[in-house]
Amino acid sequence: MTSELAEHVSAVRLVDHHVHGAFTADLDRADFETHLNEGSPEPVPEWMTQFDSQLGFAIRRWCAPVLDLPAHATADEYWARRAELGVRTVTERFLRAAGVSDWLVDTGYGADAILDVDGMAAASGGRGHLIVRLESLAEGMAADGVSGRDYADEFGARLERAARHAVGVKSILAYRCGFDIDLSPPTPQAVATAAGRWLDSGGTRLADPVLLRHGLHAAVRLGLPIQIHTGFGDRDLDLHRANPIHLLDFLRSPGVADVPIMLLHCYPYHREAGYLAQAFANVHFDVGLAINHIGVRSTQVVAESLELAPFAKQLYSSDAWGPPELHHLGAVLWRRAVGRVLGRWVDDGDWSAADALRVVDMIGGGNARRVYRLE
Amino acid sequence: MTSELAEHVSAVRLVDHHVHGAFTADLDRADFETHLNEGSPEPVPEWMTQFDSQLGFAIRRWCAPVLDLPAHATADEYWARRAELGVRTVTERFLRAAGVSDWLVDTGYGADAILDVDGMAAASGGRGHLIVRLESLAEGMAADGVSGRDYADEFGARLERAARHAVGVKSILAYRCGFDIDLSPPTPQAVATAAGRWLDSGGTRLADPVLLRHGLHAAVRLGLPIQIHTGFGDRDLDLHRANPIHLLDFLRSPGVADVPIMLLHCYPYHREAGYLAQAFANVHFDVGLAINHIGVRSTQVVAESLELAPFAKQLYSSDAWGPPELHHLGAVLWRRAVGRVLGRWVDDGDWSAADALRVVDMIGGGNARRVYRLE
């Protein structure tokens, strides 16, 4: 790798276009290890440690030095030092070391335990921007009380209000019903009926396909960029039904082409995501979340993400939630991956060095600044 | 890489076993950029350029020198020089530099804008061979006028006539209904009924599953190699429903084992294609089209294509249509990929150099010459 590219990759200020807050309080080691496992909500079995994973090894390699430890410090050493420094110091060190100028924060999950948009800005020294989660908006509305007949109007009004302070919205429909269903806009009558049924049954976790589709298409009409969870996530979702390729009919449907669609995560279906980002001018994607969890293998997945999609259609994200190691590692591993992958192409003469610098800027932040109109 | 292998890879005369004609007329830059995007028929948005893609970078790296420019010339420089030389010179330079001895040309799409079989031969200095597209044959028949009752007989007669001058046929059923349906041969009565209905409705774009299946099985009876579009293509198709693994029941059905089945493109399902090429003696495949569009990443995809399939079952193709850069890049990138991948294996002692030379000859042209009986 040319030293110019290496320096540029390590210095570029990133936009983390999909992230959540870092923990506000200290936690114990068992909880910490559970949060290193994205797929499972259960405690780590006693016959293993979640540190023995690519993520665990990456934490010991890249996060230990941020806490003044040598690279590859043991899990016990790491945990002792982390506890000694305390949540505030640990969080600030990791967030600041990430080199992120802008955090686009989805506050729709577990908000009680994590920093909000302003908290992320303050702790990191960067800027925070709000992403509104559609399903949380609906669930909040149900908690406040609304009738099935007023559901659509009230949802639209709340979405518009929330959007005034937001740069985008997000759908976790993948967690609630999968993409391999009819995703066309429901009729007003169908929405009223489904809303009445859902509200009558308590109006908690929104999993009604009609209301999920309604929320998605309300967002389409709103016009802000729509982030859609696809691929890797916890075992609540059916991974294969969250393959973004099942969004084809949705992407072809009227009106959708007019709003940026941001496919999040995508792993292990990032090649399908890259295809969609070539085939539809409004589709963008990232390989966040997986990058953290697969550690050293992020180099390969970043390389696989650089196939069909034009370079204007890819973004950086960490999708970190909770441990600020994740916010930091997303940036460290993305920089490392992109530096190694592009650096190799430059060394081999396939790419020019100037092009490599440009593409780093585009994916690292430029594309996000354009899509979300951050400046 | 041994210099013997490097020299052999760069000198071997290829058979491009699935390709279309190059443009016959000059076009403007916007049109050119649109044709660098396989997935979308739409104009490239004004906030990006399709040159900022792996294909665009590969054009600037590998095609610029063919037009007397330095490698990595800018898009503007490239476009200016290309316009200056004109379509005839540009086409001849790229086709001749590809080092292709035989082009197997599917003329079934957009024939008005591109060179025909003889035109390709003349412009390239190689030989041209015809591939008959089944769906175009049916649509031509409908345009000429035929009754539903005579459809099957007339289709059979036309297919046989066309086949006299062809080395193979092709199906784009993937574009019209996907593979995840019943692909067994329909009854004569069902064909007559479906044909009547299709002809009554105008007999244009053939998308009736019964008639598509009929065409496919007529080709099976004919006995020529059958090329089947699978995987990557424009967004008209449902990518996941074009996964060749859905052809399993078709491949197991009576009679199909007696005719060579050529799975085209396959990306990102080339591992499934490799599996089918191991599991069925008559199944062959290529990773054309993707090779062009993913540029430097073609090395990885070629490597992934060299897993389960015996080496007698893989072929080279570009699937180029329109810009002759695509005809050229297919060959350049395949040579580069195979040289690097096999060269590494020879360097590491996993393969012998003699074996590597043999496999280059098989995939580069020998397998195609055997299957299509080119000599």
Next chain:
Amino acid sequence: MTSELAEHVSAVRLVDHHVHGAFTADLDRADFETHLNEGSPEPVPEWMTQFDSQLGFAIRRWCAPVLDLPAHATADEYWARRAELGVRTVTERFLRAAGVSDWLVDTGYGADAILDVDGMAAASGGRGHLIVRLESLAEGMAADGVSGRDYADEFGARLERAARHAVGVKSILAYRCGFDIDLSPPTPQAVATAAGRWLDSGGTRLADPVLLRHGLHAAVRLGLPIQIHTGFGDRDLDLHRANPIHLLDFLRSPGVADVPIMLLHCYPYHREAGYLAQAFANVHFDVGLAINHIGVRSTQVVAESLELAPFAKQLYSSDAWGPPELHHLGAVLWRRAVGRVLGRWVDDGDWSAADALRVVDMIGGGNARRVYRLE
């Protein structure tokens, strides 16, 4: 790669946690070549040789020296030497050279032609352990005679008896109905009815979904580790319906979490398998079978298998059946892959050398010894 890691990788005694016996008799070359093709039961066509494949090249590279030939000996030389030495010598050389301490042997397929558990132990100098194949147990019971009404009780009794001498059970449900069906436990009445129907129809190849599900859940109640064939196998199965991701509902169902689930093979769906091994504490997986058949490419697939799954959840297997080259190559190619992949990470500073040694021990044997309680 550090010399310490290289030495460790080549010396570590493996547990082959899923394997079958080696041939007991000499065979002719045509039969041998057929057995180098996992996907197809048909003779190799006369216009090719199965030696021209990654597996064939790997045999000539790695197995030839075990028979005193130079690396890359020709197929003819290899075959002549193999025939000269005879089955007993060939088998002993390959099994002993594999460096396997424990073979977990599934005897449920083609038992007449291959070594049994004791035969494998004797020929290899290692220990043998029995894996009971559920479907074979049911078919044996049908051959002995049982009524539909007694089916469930008798199956349970036989399973319990067989399990006294076994370390695990195996299901080949993937071959008989695929995973994309209801895999919940059937009612006793449904089992009795289905059993009666199957037994009346002859009670040979068990393909009734009710009885297959019954067998699987009987194994869950038994509590021994359950090996499940997923992914790559012969063309009898629908590869995509054997994607382990379709087991999600089964894995979420009551009781299943209490028993180790061992996903076998998984290729080309090993990333989905790695996801499941992160998401469910009881799920483990391997990339056996593919490793043999893709030869030098095993390095890449082993790397791909080291992404989401914690390192305590992966195992080594060869899934060899018949030619003892397969028993040997599984070990050779796994050692080579893991040495190269982990060695690179250590060289680059991503992993510590000590961690690499630990992970080799875990995947090579430690995890299997823990799960199957081998010591």
